[in-house]
């Protein structure tokens with residue numbers, strides 16, 4: 001078992017490394033592949049490199065539409081300054097930042113420097129909520145700076161791998177995930193292939209400062225999204241290649257069902273202005289065979305290095321976005337739709353990609 005785990009870890013690590021070495025060119029946007037397709041379009045695309053750090057895992061825009069903001073491997077949260085065409089430093093999640101920035105392998109220092117993954121602005125107050133893999137749940141004001149810790153444990157069990165957060169703008173509640181109580185972020189491959197199921201979906205109430213566990217025993221809970229009418233949450237369970245729906249509104253409150261089963265390893269999930277959901281995926285699937293998890297390729301219909309799907313409110317795939325050769329983007333962690341663009345982040349590359357999906 002130990003050897004098999006090591007072998008599989010090495011395989012995944014190599015696959016990821018290889019992917020990051022492929023060069024950048026033009027991409028394709030594929031319409032609905034399931035029949036009544038709108039056909040192929042050639043989108044305008046832009047690649048925005050990040051210097052001296054990598055892994056823009058999730059993306060957020062502030063209440064004025066500024067950004068995107070993203071957390072990177074050296075623990076900084078940076079903001080894309082459109083006017084000046086550059087990234088600027090916005091926030092950090094710990095004051096202990098000596099030696100955090102630089103050309104060393106950031107996974108060696110991320111437990112001390114922080115690794116902000118999930119970001120979500122409260123569009124009413126302008127505050128940015130942060131799920132940092134090592135620092136837990138934090139908040140920082142519209143001016144940025146040093147974020148303030150809000151929660152680091154629930155029911156006496158410390159978070160080990162806080163991952164995603166979503167704000168309910170008009171209430172005092174934020175929802176977030178802790179991927180594992182056993183494995184840290186830098187051991188995420190082991191967390192995946194060992195079938196760890198210690199992840200939790202939680203809510204934090206700003207008024208009472210209380211954390212409530214909504215779901216336990218999840219297998220690599222990852223992205224979380226709130227429905228347009230705020231009647232349910234969607235939580236990605238990466239190891240199981242699926243999305244669960246957790247009902248918030250009565251009479252269904254507390255009920256859980258499978259919302260969608262997906263052809264890859266889903267990461268973050270983001271709602272668009274229509275109430276549809278973009279789910280970013282790594283195009284590698286873990287297949288459960290006789291109790292062991294094996295790495296396999298996804299079905300032939302979905303063989304891109306860059307792979308994301310759009311789901312409607314009923315969990316049906318209504319669009320597939322692929323970059324088959326991984327030319328412009330690949331191994332996406334997040335797809336964020338904003339004013340006719342899809343912004344794509346990945347924990348494995350050192351750039352953010354933007355694809356135009358409509359308009360000039």
Ligand SMILES: *[C@@H]1O[C@H](CO)[C@@H](O)[C@H](O)[C@H]1NC(C)=O
Pocket residue numbers: 051052102
């Ligand atoms: C990257 O790091 C080098 C060396 O530490 C530094 O000189 C340079 O200004 C950095 N670049 C950016 C864009 O931060």
Ligand SMILES: *[C@@H]1O[C@H](CO)[C@@H](O)[C@H](O)[C@H]1NC(C)=O
Pocket residue numbers: 123124169170
């Ligand atoms: C908050 O609620 C008010 C009134 O209930 C509404 O007008 C406003 O659009 C809501 N804001 C957000 C960000 O949902």
Ligand SMILES: *[C@@H]1O[C@H](CO)[C@@H](O)[C@H](O)[C@H]1NC(C)=O
Pocket residue numbers: 312313314
């Ligand atoms: C979702 O399902 C409901 C109930 O079956 C249906 O009324 C609605 O039109 C569906 N929505 C979409 C976008 O297909």
